[in-house]
Amino acid sequence: MKVTSVNELEAIRSEILAGKDLDKPCIAVCGGPGCLANQCLEVRDAFVNEIAAKGLTDKVDVRTTGCHGFCECGPIALIYPQEIFYQGLSIDDIPEIIEETIINNKTVDRLLYTDDKAGQLVETEGEVPFYKKQMRLILGNNSKIDPHSIEDYIAIGGYSALAKVLGGMQPMDVVDEIKNSGIRGRGGGGFPTGRKWESTRNAQGDIKYVICNADEGDPGAFMDRSILEGNPHSVLEGMIIGAYAIGSNEGYVYVRNEYPLALKNINLAIKQAREAGLLGDNILGSGFNFDLKVNRGGGAFVCGESTALMASLEGKPGEPRAKYIHTSDKGLWDRPSSLNNVETWANIPLIINNGADWYSAIGTESSKGTKVFSLVGKINNTGLVEVPMGMTLREIIFDIGGGIPDGKAFKAVQTGGPSGGCIPESLIDLPVDYDRLTEVGSMMGSGGMIVMDEDTCMVDVARYFINFLMEESCGKCVPCREGLLRMGEILTDITEGRGRMEDLDLIQDLSEVLKDASLCGLGQTAPNPVMSTLKYFRDEYEAHIKDHKCPAGVCTELITYNIDAGNCTGCGLCLKKCPAEAITGETKQPHVLDTGKCIKCGICYDVCKFDAVRKE
Ligand SMILES: Cc1cc2nc3c(=O)[nH]c(=O)nc-3n(C[C@H](O)[C@H](O)[C@H](O)COP(=O)(O)O)c2cc1C
Ligand code: SF4
Ligand code: SF4
Ligand code: FES
Numbered sequence: 001m002k003v004t005s006v007n008e009l010e011a012i013r014s015e016i017l018a019g020k021d022l023d024k025p026c027i028a029v030c031g032g033p034g035c036l037a038n039q040c041l042e043v044r045d046a047f048v049n050e051i052a053a054k055g056l057t058d059k060v061d062v063r064t065t066g067c068h069g070f071c072e073c074g075p076i077a078l079i080y081p082q083e084i085f086y087q088g089l090s091i092d093d094i095p096e097i098i099e100e101t102i103i104n105n106k107t108v109d110r111l112l113y114t115d116d117k118a119g120q121l122v123e124t125e126g127e128v129p130f131y132k133k134q135m136r137l138i139l140g141n142n143s144k145i146d147p148h149s150i151e152d153y154i155a156i157g158g159y160s161a162l163a164k165v166l167g168g169m170q171p172m173d174v175v176d177e178i179k180n181s182g183i184r185g186r187g188g189g190g191f192p193t194g195r196k197w198e199s200t201r202n203a204q205g206d207i208k209y210v211i212c213n214a215d216e217g218d219p220g221a222f223m224d225r226s227i228l229e230g231n232p233h234s235v236l237e238g239m240i241i242g243a244y245a246i247g248s249n250e251g252y253v254y255v256r257n258e259y260p261l262a263l264k265n266i267n268l269a270i271k272q273a274r275e276a277g278l279l280g281d282n283i284l285g286s287g288f289n290f291d292l293k294v295n296r297g298g299g300a301f302v303c304g305e306s307t308a309l310m311a312s313l314e315g316k317p318g319e320p321r322a323k324y325i326h327t328s329d330k331g332l333w334d335r336p337s338s339l340n341n342v343e344t345w346a347n348i349p350l351i352i353n354n355g356a357d358w359y360s361a362i363g364t365e366s367s368k369g370t371k372v373f374s375l376v377g378k379i380n381n382t383g384l385v386e387v388p389m390g391m392t393l394r395e396i397i398f399d400i401g402g403g404i405p406d407g408k409a410f411k412a413v414q415t416g417g418p419s420g421g422c423i424p425e426s427l428i429d430l431p432v433d434y435d436r437l438t439e440v441g442s443m444m445g446s447g448g449m450i451v452m453d454e455d456t457c458m459v460d461v462a463r464y465f466i467n468f469l470m471e472e473s474c475g476k477c478v479p480c481r482e483g484l485l486r487m488g489e490i491l492t493d494i495t496e497g498r499g500r501m502e503d504l505d506l507i508q509d510l511s512e513v514l515k516d517a518s519l520c521g522l523g524q525t526a527p528n529p530v531m532s533t534l535k536y537f538r539d540e541y542e543a544h545i546k547d548h549k550c551p552a553g554v555c556t557e558l559i560t561y562n563i564d565a566g567n568c569t570g571c572g573l574c575l576k577k578c579p580a581e582a583i584t585g586e587t588k589q590p591h592v593l594d595t596g597k598c599i600k601c602g603i604c605y606d607v608c609k610f611d612a613v614r615k616e
Helices: 006-018 039-055 090-101 139-142 152-157 162-168 173-179 194-204 223-230 233-245 262-276 306-313 341-354 356-360 392-400 434-439 458-472 478-495 501-517 520-523 526-538 538-546 573-577 601-605
Strands: 024-030 061-063 077-080 084-088 114-115 121-122 209-214 250-255 291-296 339-342 369-377 383-388 411-416 423-426 448-454 562-564 614-615
Touching: 006 152, 006 162, 006 306, 024 039, 024 139, 024 233, 039 061, 039 090, 061 139, 077 090, 077 162, 084 090, 121 614, 139 223, 152 262, 162 233, 162 341, 173 233, 194 339, 194 614, 209 223, 209 233, 209 306, 209 341, 223 233, 223 341, 223 392, 223 411, 233 250, 233 339, 233 341, 233 411, 250 262, 250 306, 262 291, 262 562, 291 423, 306 339, 339 341, 339 562, 341 356, 369 392, 383 392, 392 411, 392 448, 392 501, 411 458, 411 520, 423 458, 423 526, 478 501, 478 520, 478 538, 501 520, 501 526, 501 538, 562 601, 573 601
Parallel strands: 024 061, 209 250, 209 339, 250 291, 369 448
Antiparallel strands: 024 077, 077 084, 114 121, 369 383, 411 423, 411 448, 562 614
């Protein structure tokens, strides 16, 4: 397929659509990372084989897609055209689905989702509570396309934004549209995208670059990965439009090395786009030239920082530099460069197609559009969630996320990746946007959301994130290198019972220094986990220091195990399982735990069925 003009693209789209029977059943099997771990490819193969065995190969399509978002329920399949949502599939379920749903047009009730609150089964994806409140502008197309098929992307309207731009918009019109939309970067800092493009466009230099930051180093986050894996052409289309607006003819996609499928899919998409005349010389016959290269990430969290990423692209160590000269003036190879996040690029075609007014009507005053979050931790519905900016934490965690498992209490949510902050239960009605998150001591970051329940120790959480950042610090500047090391030591002392009250002032002072004196965002935002937990959970720090107690029962050095003779039935299970021979007792007699021998492994606490083992 070679498209040589804007009009021809529309003709090709009509041709592709004419060749598609929209009533033909299609089984869209999620091939995203969560479902892959649950053998979704075997499920997909079982569909293909069963369809062949029934002689239906020409009558039913099977499509392998990117992540549908509700990873908790994988493997997932959507049956089009009804959009029946089947979850938790195994290969044994497939013959029944083909027989009942495809041949007899009935649902297989045991594979449907049960809405526990309403106490009923739900048939279609749109009725599942997890999806109901979402606005899936970016992720929604994942289930509608095979990411390996440019035809699928074109069929759903793909590259029409590019055609609109090249068919009649001046570069500055495009910049203005993006500025007016109000979109802010989805990679962390929330800088207005249109302003960044404008600066790069106005910067001096014949050669300019556009760069896609697909490094996604935040532990537990997989938004960018899912977009690149599930809908790579949407990112490419955004980048080509951006390049035209800025006046760039060369671009780079910097992909985290641990994302082989994302690398494969973006490379294939680039090849297809080139063959189709959507990348390369004279795109769509417009005279505009632009091409892209893919680079694999350097494997360090700090390589996601814009200047470190550019250094890494140049083949140098991925270390940040001071930004008193902006990368829009001197970025990659000292040339004007505009670097944006994967999700930011994927938003661009939407804005061009629907207009700045449409886009800016979604979200809040200062934060427009939707945001994709990866919802993980102590939450019933883990997965990827896309909501309009301004939705409250309560709606995200309870209405969409289904609340906290095992009837436990919600304690806090950590947003913004390792250098984000912990937001307590008292702020659960906070509307989520860039500024509101910053106001309460956290940040949007790239959209990680880690939910914590009553069993989480907030001092331990702060220690974990500070240690992560300490290991990831590039070490170039002293406040970050030494400050994080010292903060890590202090937090370890507190969690191990050696803390002093003065440490809390010291850690506060260190936080201020890191914020003010670090060279890059890693050091500047690193104090957030400590500052926010100190602000909202100071009593836990004090309990560790003054009482030598960990209220959540997490910090091993500060807890002791005992057996409550009143509850102990003498079943002997703890005695059998204890690796330290610390428990003694006769059958049917209360057992005794020798705290001197106990190594605090917690096995007795976990195995006791009579609530007799106490953790204090
Ligand atoms: C330590 C550090 C790591 C970062 N990692 C990423 C990342 O993995 N992906 C990303 O898009 N932005 C990351 N950022 C933010 C980028 O520096 C940059 O602001 C962003 O990619 C710009 O794109 P945007 O304007 O579309 O948000 C990181 C920043 C810092 C300080
Ligand atoms: S703040 Fe930390 S990560 Fe950033 S340049 Fe300094 S040492 Fe490196
Ligand atoms: S915590 Fe571990 S070592 Fe201690 S008594 Fe229980 S099982 Fe034994
Ligand atoms: S990986 Fe299948 S729903 Fe996310």
